[in-house]
Amino acid sequence: MSINDVGMLFSFIGGLGMFLYGMNIMADGLQKSAGGRMQKLMSFLTKNRLMAILVGAGITAIIQSSSATTVMVVGFVNAGMLELTQAVGVIMGANIGTTITAWIVSMSEWGSVMKPEFFAPLLLGIGAFLVLFAKSEKKKKIGEILVGFSILFIGLSFMSDAIKPYREAPVFAKAFAVLGKNPVLAILAGTVVTAIIQSSSASVGILQTLALNGVVNWQSAVFITLGQNIGTCVTALLSSAGAGKNAKRASCIHLLFNVIGAVVFGIIMFILFSFNKAWGASTINSVEISIFHTIFNVLNTLMLIPFADKLVRLSTYIIRDNKEDEQPEISAAGEMRRHLDERILGNPAFAMDAVLGEVNVMGQFTLENLKKALEGIETGNKDTIRSVFQNEKTINDMEKIMTAFLVQVDNLSLTEEQHQVIKNLFYTVSDLERVGDHAENIAELADNMRKDEVTFSKKGFKDMKLIAEETILALESALKAREFSSASEAMQEADYERNVDKLEDELREKHIQRLSKGKCVPESGVVFLDLISNLERIADHATNIAGYVVSEAGKGLPALDEE
Structure with a gap:
């Protein structure tokens, strides 16, 4: 040659x-x-x-x-x-x-x-x-x-x-x-x-x-x-x-x-x-x-x-099915791993769509765990409280899976707008994990109340349910804002979060007054104050999640840096 x-x-x-x-x-x-x-x-x-x-x-x-x-x-x-x-x-x-x-x-x-x-x-x-x-x-x-x-x-x-x-x-x-x-x-x-x-x-x-x-x-x-x-x-x-x-x-x-x-x-x-x-x-x-x-x-x-x-x-x-191929029921985190299949990274837009869907799944799972934790406060049911701790491990696994996949998606050929969404999803997943941590804190309070046989007064229960409902509404609105990219839902969340902040200040003052008048025992007072503090922080994380959506829409609402 x-x-x-x-x-x-x-x-x-x-x-x-x-x-x-x-x-x-x-x-x-x-x-x-x-x-x-x-x-x-x-x-x-x-x-x-x-x-x-x-x-x-x-x-x-x-x-x-x-x-x-x-x-x-x-x-x-x-x-x-x-x-x-x-x-x-x-x-x-x-x-x-x-x-x-x-x-x-x-x-x-x-x-x-x-x-x-x-x-x-x-x-x-x-x-x-x-x-x-x-x-x-x-x-x-x-x-x-x-x-x-x-x-x-x-x-x-x-x-x-x-x-x-x-x-x-x-x-x-x-x-x-x-x-x-x-x-x-x-x-x-x-x-x-x-x-x-x-x-x-x-x-x-x-x-x-x-x-x-x-x-x-x-x-x-x-x-x-x-x-x-x-x-x-x-x-x-x-x-x-x-x-x-x-x-x-x-x-x-x-x-x-x-x-x-x-x-x-x-x-x-x-x-x-x-x-x-x-x-x-x-x-x-x-x-x-x-x-x-x-x-x-x-x-x-x-x-x-x-x-x-x-x-x-x-x-x-x-390619036949056989009994050896039968697998036990897949956990929520395992299901998420299956849905975030690396093969879909071949198309950035579809990969983003899959990620957004799984962030919504993680959000709903975290919301349900918060509701279970609050149910544990109300009922003192041992199995309910235990399930919150188990679900928190799943939420932590979800965060790891989501973060690893988001890193891969961020390295794909994306537009500047898509990169911004991925960045916000990183923050959203982190906020959801923190909400899970606060739900676990609430479950720990419920477990301590069960063990120590501590209860709230009727007035205390009523106040607790009031701030809990507003917190749940705030998180639900934030998740809807993320799922549907809805600025109006994000604005609605801001109203709920303001209500939670206002209630936390009012209830903290009222509870201290009840304690000083001997209308409730110190043990329940400490639990109550910790509880409303956790709920207020959950509402702040909901505001973070909603804020990312509004920033994507160009409304300029900054995310809080609460912790």
Whole structure:
């Protein structure tokens, strides 16, 4: 191999790297531009299978990877956010969405104006200028898309230039002639290459680069493309290795869908090429690869939509349940860990949606534990008090799980607004954990009252219930504000918190007066004062949580720094 040959190899590898990197940057920019709209797509999945297919196609078109979409689907199924019947539609749609990349690559054959060397440098310059100098976040996102798009095309140009000197080389003609005459070998080649580089978009792009230089024939291109569709399943199969049965079934459905399509269309195309050998041996260009790739994926989806439920049943037959797989009931913290599946990190917007949902779950769990602690004060029931202590351990576990996942989400490609929400969620989780601590303090007071046989006077009980109800209302409003991003609920919480502060001052003074007049014993007095102090601090944490929501809405309500 000469120095020139080595240089060409380096150019091809460098071009492939630029192609993949450009695709990644463009996908990041598109995801940021889509923003909250990506989160709303998930809500459509429950409507019907056609909508699920459209959502799968849309997501894949944005993130430029059917493998990434399918891995996310595996994560959603494993987290219990999607049923297998819903996952089928998304997987089918992902195969259609991945054809967008092929069309982007084939743009260079649409006309001289569309050639990469003509407009890519200009777009790169405009994109870089926007990224570096634009003040608007929206313009910066557009700049990222342009930069990624340009690098993708420049990389494609590098690959094409590296191959040009060898397009007359007999090795290419012989290789593709062999693959064209042996469909199984061609499908296997497409499968292996795609499995190695973990991207059908990239492997189709390489094939199209060869086609641009006129070295690929129709027979080999068709069968290699069918193999590439099978190879893209490897990523999801590997991803599901440590997941639950349903997640494994989702990746199995992806494999079944693509294998069945490859077999059916492989037989059809083999028959057609047998009748028209001249067509099979003729060269194919990149646009024709895009056309075949799109037609195959659309027709394969239309063919298998009526059999979607049968695919689900077949996957359950292949991956069966057995008694050894039965697990004991999962704790609330374990359920949270399952829902925050790392596979969903492939899409920042969906990951954020999952985090927001689990913060709400943690909030409701903490609220219920506070109610149990107050019930323990009122009834002195030993089992109720003990359950508060047990739940507090769960709340601490939830905080650790949430914090670890939030760190991962914060390192994703997010907009400034999304980073701010993640920062506020860190604080919210910390506030909820402190509310849990105060609920535990209240349970300890209840346990001491039970052991020491201490009770409040009728007036004391009435006062305690009054401030407890206002505190619960404050926390409920704060949690609603967080769940629905509602500034009005946050303002309502502020009213409740002011009531709690006012009541705490009044009740503290009244109780001290009762103590001085001998209307209640000192032991109950100490417990009462500690109790209302804990309730007042819980209301402050509720104000913190509500304050974060208002700050996101641009209202400027600062969060308290109570402890």
